[in-house]
Amino acid sequence: MTQTTARPARDFGDRTSYDAFMRVVESRLTTRAFDPRHVVPREHYDMILEAARHAPSGANAQPWHFIVVTDQALKDRITEYFRDEQIVRAKLKMKFPTPDYRGLATAPGFIVVASDFRWVRAFPVLNDGSELDRMYKQNAERILLQSVAAATMSAHLAAAALGYNVWWVTAIGQEKAQQAMKPLLGIPDELSVLDIMCFGVPAKPPYKRWKKDLRDIANWNGFDPAHFMTDAEIDEWVATARHKVMYRDAENVD
Ligand SMILES: Cc1cc2nc3c(=O)[nH]c(=O)nc-3n(C[C@H](O)[C@H](O)[C@H](O)COP(=O)(O)O)c2cc1C
Known part of the structure; x- marks a missing residue:
């Protein structure tokens, strides 16, 4: 007897729509x-x-x-x-x-x-x-x-x-x-x-602007304390990086 396996209503492994969507997002x-x-x-x-x-x-x-x-x-x-x-x-x-x-x-x-x-x-x-x-x-x-x-x-x-x-x-x-x-x-x-x-x-x-790395924004089952920025670190970012990431390419951010 042949086994019939229930097919999922949708193919969740199919990336076609996701890939097309991501091309738009990017x-x-x-x-x-x-x-x-x-x-x-x-x-x-x-x-x-x-x-x-x-x-x-x-x-x-x-x-x-x-x-x-x-x-x-x-x-x-x-x-x-x-x-x-x-x-x-x-x-x-x-x-x-x-x-x-x-x-x-x-x-x-x-x-x-x-x-x-x-x-x-x-x-x-x-x-x-x-x-x-x-x-x-x-x-x-x-x-x-x-x-x-x-x-x-x-x-x-x-x-x-x-x-x-x-x-x-x-x-x-x-x-x-x-x-x-x-x-x-x-x-x-x-x-x-x-x-x-x-x-x-x-x-x-x-041009594509700097985006944070996925690892820097994603937290699993709780907030990763390594992602926490102090007030001083935020102030430092605003003073030294902000103008570069607003107007320049990722490559230009040091
Ligand atoms: C809520 C929001 C407010 C923004 N306000 C301004 C704005 O007032 N003036 C401006 O030039 N850009 C503004 N931007 C654009 C951002 O500067 C821009 O999205 C960011 O630098 C990232 O660049 P990207 O859109 O090319 O990814 C805004 C974007 C968002 C989402």
Whole structure:
């Protein structure tokens, strides 16, 4: 009698999809200036946002809005804000290696990502103004931020899958940025602009930045104390390595 072995519903040994996915993951590279002559078809914006739409979110609240900005005058106004902010930061001597935000205006389109923090109500909150309520709300805000990041990441990967390079821009947390951008785009006061996604054909060939080794980030059955960095080690990294890993190749990090 021939033995019939139950076949798994899926072939978990098949790496085909994983390998294709990893090619996309590895090709997602930041570029901070684009070839403005390249026209992105409208369909590509839809395809990218379609990927965002499927993202997971806390309480399935899907607390995101995406505003596609292709109008050059609007892009120029937003770029101007970032340029001004860059100058303010330079004057404040924050010692943060600020990129050249003039590259924003060269992006074929922005996808402005906004969230609505009133969705904290979808999570356990007391709404009584107590200290406990504050703690729950803080946690709920983190859930919302993670949810929007999940959708944004899906969009970035979709752009990479289409062959584009990307730029995730968040230097906009402050109230001033909200005030500068919301009226321009008719975004209601209740919403918060969290970041801008740019994508397109890079102006210069992009490069792979330094990534930590898998062994340095993975912990099995408990946190590996060898991975713990002291405050002083973090400060040292910020002072000596940060600018290199933000803007240069892995090979250039000593
Ligand atoms: C949450 C988040 C915020 C970021 N904010 C900015 C930003 O404000 N300005 C900027 O130039 N790059 C920003 N970046 C891009 C990072 O600098 C970039 O991803 C990082 O240097 C690694 O390079 P890679 O994207 O090519 O792997 C941000 C990325 C993420 C995920």
